[in-house]
Amino acid sequence: MTNASLSESALRDLYGAPGALPAKAVAGRLEEHARRFISLSPLVVIASTGADGHIDISPRGDAPGFVDVRDDTTLVIPDRRGNNKIDTLRNVAGQPKIGLMFVIPGIEEVLRLRGAGRITVDPGELARHAVDGKLPRSALVVTVETVFPHCGKAFRRARLWDEDAKLDRKRDGVPSLAQIALAMAGMDDVSVTETDVRIEQDYRENLY
Numbered sequence: 001m002t003n004a005s006l007s008e009s010a011l012r013d014l015y016g017a018p019g020a021l022p023a024k025a026v027a028g029r030l031e032e033h034a035r036r037f038i039s040l041s042p043l044v045v046i047a048s049t050g051a052d053g054h055i056d057i058s059p060r061g062d063a064p065g066f067v068d069v070r071d072d073t074t075l076v077i078p079d080r081r082g083n084n085k086i087d088t089l090r091n092v093a094g095q096p097k098i099g100l101m102f103v104i105p106g107i108e109e110v111l112r113l114r115g116a117g118r119i120t121v122d123p124g125e126l127a128r129h130a131v132d133g134k135l136p137r138s139a140l141v142v143t144v145e146t147v148f149p150h151c152g153k154a155f156r157r158a159r160l161w162d163e164d165a166k167l168d169r170k171r172d173g174v175p176s177l178a179q180i181a182l183a184m185a186g187m188d189d190v191s192v193t194e195t196d197v198r199i200e201q202d203y204r205e206n207l208y
Contacts, residue, residue: 029072047099048091078129078136108152134208
């Protein structure tokens, strides 16, 4: 095995040219079908770049329509409560270029988007995204640059939405967040069970 990476031309020789439709199905704005897809999506995954050049990927989820399509080239994404590491926000503050992937439960295809983000704490903007009187601390305003659909082969191969493909945490031995986090932190003296309980309580009480 060689450590040398293939050039773009070598990759093109290996894979061949894309079909006419995927090659042409790219837009610089949100047409009506893309806007409808976003309005039905309860989950968007955001890719951003840190000051060290490393890529970060982070999900944002809420009720369908939580991503506000302001116009054909503008999206607003409220930033709900999380772990306060603010990786995405720190990255955007220094490097605004981002990528988005919108997912709809049960649908294998996704919508991808590239653009530039900026962070706002404008009171009027935050008030528009209040849930049960609770405002997000900030919102991410995205200027759309490129939009394109992505086929469902990966989701179909993964059987992501198949009921009989779902795992059970206890039966299948899926590590909990507490197990993973405590192991990474080297906190061997902290109870996994108690931490799992606190995490679940935080989910119930502090979603917004």
